[in-house]
Amino acid sequence: MKLKNTINQIIFYIFLTIFLVYIIFPFLWQTLTSFKTPQELFSIPPTWIPSKIYTGYYINVFTKRPFLTYLKNSFIVASSTTLFSLFVSSFAAYALARLKFKGKAIILSLVLSVSMFPGIAIVSPLFIFLKNVNILNSYLGLILTYTTFAIPLSLWILTSFFKEIPFELEESAKVDGATPMQAFLKIIMPLATPGMFTTAILTFIAAWNEFLFALVFNTQDSMRTVPVGIAMFPGEHDLPWGDIAAASVVVTVPLIIMVLIFQKRIISGLTAGAVKG
Amino acid sequence: MIEQKNLTSPTKQSKFQLSEATLGYILVAPALLCIIAIALYPVLNTFKLSLYYMKLQLPGLTHFVGLQNYNTLFSDSRFWSATLNTVFFTVVSVALELVLGMVMALLMNKKFKGTGLVRAAVLIPWAIPTVISALMWKFIYNDQFGVLNDILMKIGLISSYKAWLGNPSSAMSAAIFADVWKTAPFMALLLLAGLQNISQDLYEAAKVDGAGSIRQFFRITLPLLKPTILVALIFRTLDAFRVFDLIFVMTGGGPGNSTETLSIYAYKTLFRNLDFGIGSAIAVIIFIFVFIFAMFYIKLLDKSILK
Numbered sequence A: 001m002k003l004k005n006t007i008n009q010i011i012f013y014i015f016l017t018i019f020l021v022y023i024i025f026p027f028l029w030q031t032l033t034s035f036k037t038p039q040e041l042f043s044i045p046p047t048w049i050p051s052k053i054y055t056g057y058y059i060n061v062f063t064k065r066p067f068l069t070y071l072k073n074s075f076i077v078a079s080s081t082t083l084f085s086l087f088v089s090s091f092a093a094y095a096l097a098r099l100k101f102k103g104k105a106i107i108l109s110l111v112l113s114v115s116m117f118p119g120i121a122i123v124s125p126l127f128i129f130l131k132n133v134n135i136l137n138s139y140l141g142l143i144l145t146y147t148t149f150a151i152p153l154s155l156w157i158l159t160s161f162f163k164e165i166p167f168e169l170e171e172s173a174k175v176d177g178a179t180p181m182q183a184f185l186k187i188i189m190p191l192a193t194p195g196m197f198t199t200a201i202l203t204f205i206a207a208w209n210e211f212l213f214a215l216v217f218n219t220q221d222s223m224r225t226v227p228v229g230i231a232m233f234p235g236e237h238d239l240p241w242g243d244i245a246a247a248s249v250v251v252t253v254p255l256i257i258m259v260l261i262f263q264k265r266i267i268s269g270l271t272a273g274a275v276k277g
Numbered sequence B: 001m002i003e004q005k006n007l008t009s010p011t012k013q014s015k016f017q018l019s020e021a022t023l024g025y026i027l028v029a030p031a032l033l034c035i036i037a038i039a040l041y042p043v044l045n046t047f048k049l050s051l052y053y054m055k056l057q058l059p060g061l062t063h064f065v066g067l068q069n070y071n072t073l074f075s076d077s078r079f080w081s082a083t084l085n086t087v088f089f090t091v092v093s094v095a096l097e098l099v100l101g102m103v104m105a106l107l108m109n110k111k112f113k114g115t116g117l118v119r120a121a122v123l124i125p126w127a128i129p130t131v132i133s134a135l136m137w138k139f140i141y142n143d144q145f146g147v148l149n150d151i152l153m154k155i156g157l158i159s160s161y162k163a164w165l166g167n168p169s170s171a172m173s174a175a176i177f178a179d180v181w182k183t184a185p186f187m188a189l190l191l192l193a194g195l196q197n198i199s200q201d202l203y204e205a206a207k208v209d210g211a212g213s214i215r216q217f218f219r220i221t222l223p224l225l226k227p228t229i230l231v232a233l234i235f236r237t238l239d240a241f242r243v244f245d246l247i248f249v250m251t252g253g254g255p256g257n258s259t260e261t262l263s264i265y266a267y268k269t270l271f272r273n274l275d276f277g278i279g280s281a282i283a284v285i286i287f288i289f290v291f292i293f294a295m296f297y298i299k300l301l302d303k304s305i306l307k
Helices: A002-034 A056-063 A067-098 A104-114 A120-132 A139-164 A168-175 A180-191 A193-209 A212-217 A226-231 A241-275 B002-008 B010-049 B068-074 B077-109 B115-127 B130-140 B147-154 B168-196 B200-208 B213-241 B245-250 B262-271 B276-305
Strands: none
Touching: A002 A241, A002 B077, A002 B115, A002 B130, A002 B168, A056 A067, A056 A241, A067 A104, A067 A139, A067 A180, A067 A193, A067 A226, A067 A241, A067 B010, A104 A139, A104 B010, A104 B276, A120 A139, A120 A212, A120 B010, A120 B262, A120 B276, A139 A193, A139 A212, A139 B010, A168 A180, A180 A193, A180 B010, A193 A241, A212 A226, A212 B262, A226 A241, A226 B130, A226 B245, A241 B115, A241 B130, A241 B168, B010 B276, B068 B276, B077 B115, B077 B168, B077 B213, B077 B262, B115 B168, B130 B168, B130 B245, B168 B213, B168 B245, B200 B213, B213 B276, B245 B262, B262 B276
């Protein structure tokens, strides 16, 4: 029995190791690639461990390419999207969770159905619209689109959050003469901060990673976001793998740190929508 | 006493009721406005565009053609191959994700040192932008400098370097493999959340009855996990069906059109050929398919939130 347990344990750890290697290897490889000298990078068979730390690609990315501009654009778009969608969704979520009015089910279905919208199904009219009002190659076009696509998940998470806050709190506020608006701003909002935080992280990551709309709407190099910018690194004939690897590391490391710090919130936010059903 | 109060001040009561409902609509309005203006209205517009002959480079020639764009598509072999590719990609990647996600979830559901670390690691593929993971895998698959060839050579599975993405017979599988890497962890987290809702007592009772772990999995875990699996499957199916970034960056739909999915075909028609009529028709077809699935999904979810 004891032996069987030990064997089971060993099998378990073997599986766990395979699983972890599988998960981590591609990014690890990309990181190693980003520090190889050009000779090592283009050797056959590939060099696994760089002989020294070569930082040429990192310097390239920041000096010879407008990578800093891409980072700035992505940051502006993703953080504005986060603020906008948080603002809009928390109001709506509060109303849906705690106020009495007709048509809630319809509104909620309408909003949630948008989370399923394939981007490609709306990209052509939006493109024409943004072209007509002259905001192609702007932040606003992307922010509005991303906000809309962030609303469903935000609304979902926040509505379930607002529901868990006891109703007595508002009742007593009303007895004390507070209007529903005051009850919302002074009592409910502060209690919902953790939910808002989760929503903010998920919205930011989604906006930071989005590709299709950014590709179509912002074609000017100076207005490109990070994903599109990096995807455009490969030229007509050359594939600058070193630069791509370095840029990937720069973009991914902050995301990984964020994920490590906030993993509990992210997981609860991601699974909230899907598991409750 | 309260009733009496209500009777004596009916105006105040109704005023309060009114203000609550009005406030509700006011608070919902901005979100609803965004959704209507930037999602619903454009979708209707796409339907409309799909009934027109419309080429952006020939703005004067735009005119109504009815269902002709759909007719053109239905007799277009490239459209059918894109449909087939999309369905193949969706079915195979979602199936693999489910199996792999289940294995990962079962592993993570065990108690061991470092659970938190493993869970964080699982989030890495999810958090990496799809574009970057596509480029990462593209380099791993590279026919000369790629590490995949090196690994497979060293363990003796292949005798010469292969052009994984350059060959129509392997390019789709390579793309699917990369997609599974990126999304199986998400599946695993959903399933794990479901697993944690299953009471341990059931397993204890099964153990007492002498049921082995395989029996326990098929008799307890799988049936109780069914709702979670269903939701996760629909969720991922919708996502996989719209696949764009990964394939766009990895192969651009090539070689030939062997990895071209409907979204890629729609994108090329819209923004390379500037044919907004046909391109919108493809988009409408994608939308209708996704919509049918989505309705199913919302039906499942709807039950819980408004209770």
